[in-house]
Amino acid sequence: MQDDCSIWPGAVLRADTNFIKLGKAVNIQDNSTIHVDSTYSTSIGDYSLIGHNVVIHSSTIGKACLIGIGSIILENCVIGDGAMISAGCLIRGNxxxxxxxxxxxxxxxxxxxxxxxxxxxxxxxxxxxxxxxKRFLNKFFAPFSENETKEFFMKAGSILKELKL
Structure with missing residues (x-):
């Protein structure tokens, strides 16, 4: 697991027979399950978002991907960099x-x-x-300001260029 990852309540990362690799600033939201099998590991690239109640089984998720709420990704799938999987999708194996x-x-x-x-x-x-x-750890709960949101988007543009997406 690289820097700035967040794993939210109820999420399960189960690497009992192979490994799970999380890139920089990956977040795995509430009640999602990331699992492996003895044949395939799971890898999630930098800046990827894994929505609530997602299941990822032994697959590769590229950089800057969004896996929408309730989606299921079965074994040996490859989700290309920058892809968006909308809520509720079933991505069949391979x-x-x-x-x-x-x-x-x-x-x-x-x-x-x-x-x-x-x-x-x-x-x-x-x-x-x-x-x-970071706010959560400091018990600070408030929406982001318009300026903060703009700053995230501007910084994201620079990161996008670095990632060559």
């Missing part, structure tokens, strides 16, 4: 999602829209979670 794709599920079928994601927004949200975790 699926490859292209970088910067937006994925939705409609009538049980995945729809993949290439180059439609918003990685700068994902990174800005990740930076908000870094700050939220």
């Amino acid at each position: 699926t490859k999602i292209p970088p910067k794709a937006m994925v939705i599920q409609k009538n049980g079928e995945l729809k993949i829209y290439e180059n439609k994601s918003r990685p700068q927004l994902i990174i800005a949200s990740s930076l908000e979670y870094v700050e939220s975790s």
